[in-house]
Amino acid sequence: MTYVLSSHTHTTDLAGEFATELGWWQILQRIRTLRQRYVTEPILRDRLEELPHQLAHPTVRPWGAIAWGDVHADQLIGIDCETFCATLLGTINTEAPIRGYTQSSRQYLERLYPAMARYVGGRVDESNKLVAIGLWEREEKRHTPALAKLYTILSGEKPDIVPHAARPYQPADDPRENLYRHGLHRVATEYGATCLYLWMMAYSTGALQAVLAELLIDEINHMTKFWGFGMWAYPDSSLVKIGQTLSRAMVRKLRDRTSQGSLLHTLRRMMDELAWERWSATQRLTLLYTFDQVIKPICAWNGTLTPTYLDALFGKPDEIGNAT
Ligand SMILES: [Fe+2]
Ligand SMILES: [Fe+2]
Numbered sequence: 001m002t003y004v005l006s007s008h009t010h011t012t013d014l015a016g017e018f019a020t021e022l023g024w025w026q027i028l029q030r031i032r033t034l035r036q037r038y039v040t041e042p043i044l045r046d047r048l049e050e051l052p053h054q055l056a057h058p059t060v061r062p063w064g065a066i067a068w069g070d071v072h073a074d075q076l077i078g079i080d081c082e083t084f085c086a087t088l089l090g091t092i093n094t095e096a097p098i099r100g101y102t103q104s105s106r107q108y109l110e111r112l113y114p115a116m117a118r119y120v121g122g123r124v125d126e127s128n129k130l131v132a133i134g135l136w137e138r139e140e141k142r143h144t145p146a147l148a149k150l151y152t153i154l155s156g157e158k159p160d161i162v163p164h165a166a167r168p169y170q171p172a173d174d175p176r177e178n179l180y181r182h183g184l185h186r187v188a189t190e191y192g193a194t195c196l197y198l199w200m201m202a203y204s205t206g207a208l209q210a211v212l213a214e215l216l217i218d219e220i221n222h223m224t225k226f227w228g229f230g231m232w233a234y235p236d237s238s239l240v241k242i243g244q245t246l247s248r249a250m251v252r253k254l255r256d257r258t259s260q261g262s263l264l265h266t267l268r269r270m271m272d273e274l275a276w277e278r279w280s281a282t283q284r285l286t287l288l289y290t291f292d293q294v295i296k297p298i299c300a301w302n303g304t305l306t307p308t309y310l311d312a313l314f315g316k317p318d319e320i321g322n323a324t
Contacts, residue, residue, distance in 0.1 A: 048228035058135035070207035086275035100166025107169035190223035232310035
């Protein structure tokens with residue numbers, strides 16, 4: 001919807017109303033509007049409460065119809081096409097190889113929580129051959145092709161995809177603690193992707209923004225399910241424990257290069273991938289603002305995840321491990 005008010009053109013999209021000349025405060029307003037639309041307590045509650053059904057009857061969330069023919073570079077606002085494409089390329093390289101990610105997660109979960117292991121990584125036969133693909137993988141594997149298509153439309157070139165090798169499963173003496181650390185990495189990655197796609201939506205409009213919305217909804221969905229399931233499986237988890245585990249993960253690389261890797265290293269690599277160094281100060285600040293905006297409703301929702309509520313959803317913590 002576009003209309004002219006005084007000398008400025010005003011448009012309304014998923015991030016609210018905006019003038020063609022965007023100031024940084026308008027970007028912040030757009031981030032808040034997107035946050036209020038996509039990351040609210042009722043949405044988070046709904047996404048988690050759907051998980052028991054998805055464990056039993058996995059069904060891919062359908063995407064809305066995407067008007068690929070309507071995607072144009074002039075739908076970028078407040079960011080130049082080159083910077084946006086460099087960031088897109090970073091997201092493509094971070095999303096891939098999804099098969100590697102889902103299979104390592106499946107191995108961490110397999111013994112302790114087989115139903116969740118199937119949700120993320122599907123099922124393998126006796127010879128370790130994948131015979132069914134997990135729902136997480138089926139939903140996530142749409143992301144790289146969609147991002148690559150956006151890149152091609154915007155830049156006129158095919159992206160040069162250089163995926164990372166997914167960090168393989170590392171067995172440990174304490175599989176529960178091992179899964180906890182791995183799970184935190186996964187939740188952090190889904191949270192990072194959520195913030196990044198929301199941020200990219202603040203800088204885009206029209207059909208381009210609508211594509212990013214589908215990715216955003218997927219990431220919020222997965223982040224919420226992993227977070228909530230983690231709070232159920234680890235009822236002794238608290239923000240203090242999460243903080244301790246994360247800060248240990250931050251420095252682990254310095255001590256032990258063969259472990260699951262350092263979170264700081266992961267984040268730094270992600271920022272390098274995203275071409276952070278070519279972002280303007282405003283663009284950097286608005287991403288930090290997005291991180292802050294998104295974590296607030298998550299913390300409020302997290303406060304409602306009492307053991308009674310979670311046990312009603314998933315059973316007593318030692319029951320689901322044997323669920324079919
Ligand atoms: Fe993704
Ligand atoms: Fe994801």
